Amino acid sequence: MLDKLFWAAPPRILGGWGSRRELAPLLRQQGYRAALIVTDRFFTGKSPFVEELRQSLDQNGIDSLVFDGGIPDPTVDVCRQAEESVRTSGWSSRVDHVISLGGGSNMDLAKMLSLTLKYGGRPQDYVGEGRIPGQPLPHIAVPTTAGTGSEITAGAILVDPDSATKVAVLANDLRPRVAVIDPELTETCPPKVTAEAGMDALTHAIESYLTQDATAFDREGAVDPAYSGRNALTRQFAESAIGLCFSHLQTAFEAGRDRNAREGMAAGSLYAALSYASAGLNAVHGLAYALAGLTHASHGSTNAVYLPYVMDSLLAVREQDLATIARLAGEPDAAPSTLARRAVVRTRDLVAAVDIPTTLRGFGVGEEHLDELVDNGLGVVRLTKAFPIQPADAAYREIVHNAFHGRLNAETQLA
Numbered sequence: 001m002l003d004k005l006f007w008a009a010p011p012r013i014l015g016g017w018g019s020r021r022e023l024a025p026l027l028r029q030q031g032y033r034a035a036l037i038v039t040d041r042f043f044t045g046k047s048p049f050v051e052e053l054r055q056s057l058d059q060n061g062i063d064s065l066v067f068d069g070g071i072p073d074p075t076v077d078v079c080r081q082a083e084e085s086v087r088t089s090g091w092s093s094r095v096d097h098v099i100s101l102g103g104g105s106n107m108d109l110a111k112m113l114s115l116t117l118k119y120g121g122r123p124q125d126y127v128g129e130g131r132i133p134g135q136p137l138p139h140i141a142v143p144t145t146a147g148t149g150s151e152i153t154a155g156a157i158l159v160d161p162d163s164a165t166k167v168a169v170l171a172n173d174l175r176p177r178v179a180v181i182d183p184e185l186t187e188t189c190p191p192k193v194t195a196e197a198g199m200d201a202l203t204h205a206i207e208s209y210l211t212q213d214a215t216a217f218d219r220e221g222a223v224d225p226a227y228s229g230r231n232a233l234t235r236q237f238a239e240s241a242i243g244l245c246f247s248h249l250q251t252a253f254e255a256g257r258d259r260n261a262r263e264g265m266a267a268g269s270l271y272a273a274l275s276y277a278s279a280g281l282n283a284v285h286g287l288a289y290a291l292a293g294l295t296h297a298s299h300g301s302t303n304a305v306y307l308p309y310v311m312d313s314l315l316a317v318r319e320q321d322l323a324t325i326a327r328l329a330g331e332p333d334a335a336p337s338t339l340a341r342r343a344v345v346r347t348r349d350l351v352a353a354v355d356i357p358t359t360l361r362g363f364g365v366g367e368e369h370l371d372e373l374v375d376n377g378l379g380v381v382r383l384t385k386a387f388p389i390q391p392a393d394a395a396y397r398e399i400v401h402n403a404f405h406g407r408l409n410a411e412t413q414l415a
Contacts, residue, residue, distance in 0.1 A: 147197025149273025196300025
């Protein structure tokens with residue numbers, strides 16, 4: 001049960017409807033006095049949450065400075081702009097913690113700032129795993145969507161405009177010190193954001209549930225690995241997340257004010273992150289990165305389209321696990337082989353139900369792009385090596401072609 005177990009998470013997680021109001025008193029007790037709030041202009045211009053947070057901090061003796069220049073897929077340049085904003089405000093030596101408010105992009109930017117504000121240099125100086133010089137500034141993450149899981153993870157990703165590539169820094173010390181999971185913050189998310197974030201959460205749960213075992217995972221000699229394969233603990237979190245996402249995502253998409261659905265998805269996203277943030281991911285994310293690079297479609301949607309096809313490719317090696325997923329999704333009992341196939345089809349049907357394309361054609365991909373998608377997906381070596389089928393080349397090719405044509409072996413075998 002504990003063989004090769006390695007698991008890391010924030011030391012404090014606050015959860016529940018309105019739990020954000022508990023944050024400032026906790027920070028005061030921990031001795032913080034000057035917060036840099038990293039967010040975007042939606043939250044400063046069209047939402048009360050930033051001003052509410054600042055007032056709460058002020059009431060607890062904590063000063064705050066706001067940087068609201070966050071953007072989707074933040075760049076190295078935005079990070080430098082934030083640093084300059086802190087410097088010109090005279091806060092360079094004052095900031096003792098960073099608070100992110102928003103989606104995964106704002107959390108990525110805050111993680112990188114927690115590093116560069118303390119140690120200087122450029123984000124590019126820390127690219128890779130375990131290359132940071134020490135503990136960054138404490139980062140407190142307040143997500144406003146239910147899906148990304150960045151409030152739990154060890155990674156920070158920015159885009160480097162000079163090379164048009166993503167700069168990734170991985171270190172367990174980049175995990176936030178406090179994660180605030182307040183479903184009330186997600187209540188006004190529009191249906192499209194709800195769907196894409198929710199499918200991201202389900203992908204995290206299923207992909208980490210099916211990934212390489214910890215006993216087979218290549219840690220490349222790391223003694224403090226960001227990812228280390230699935231184990232008994234991550235699987236428990238993944239199972240909880242899978243059940244919650246299948247139960248609540250469609251309702252949250254169709255009825256955004258449904259409090260039970262919002263709470264269910266917030267919990268599902270959290271549990272999925274507590275699984276994948278240690279177990280790691282594989283083919284879905286690797287191929288999704290390639291698709292996003294080609295089409296610039298959102299991360300959640302590119303994950304969603306590939307998820308059932310990757311599950312389909314694993315029928316022979318993860319049948320019992322897929323059967324469990326079907327049970328968690330509410331499928332009636334049957335033989336494991338039948339249940340495994342139902343899990344694949346049920347997942348594809350959920351993608352369609354939340355209005356995300358179920359084929360690559362739906363993203364405008366042409367047949368001439370398929371080889372490029374396969375090659376670029378395989379090129380994400382960290383994820384490719386964690387795929388349960390090795391070597392992965394033939395499986396990736398079949399996944400991409402099936403996703404283009406909308407072809408599921410599981411559906412054919414159930415017919």
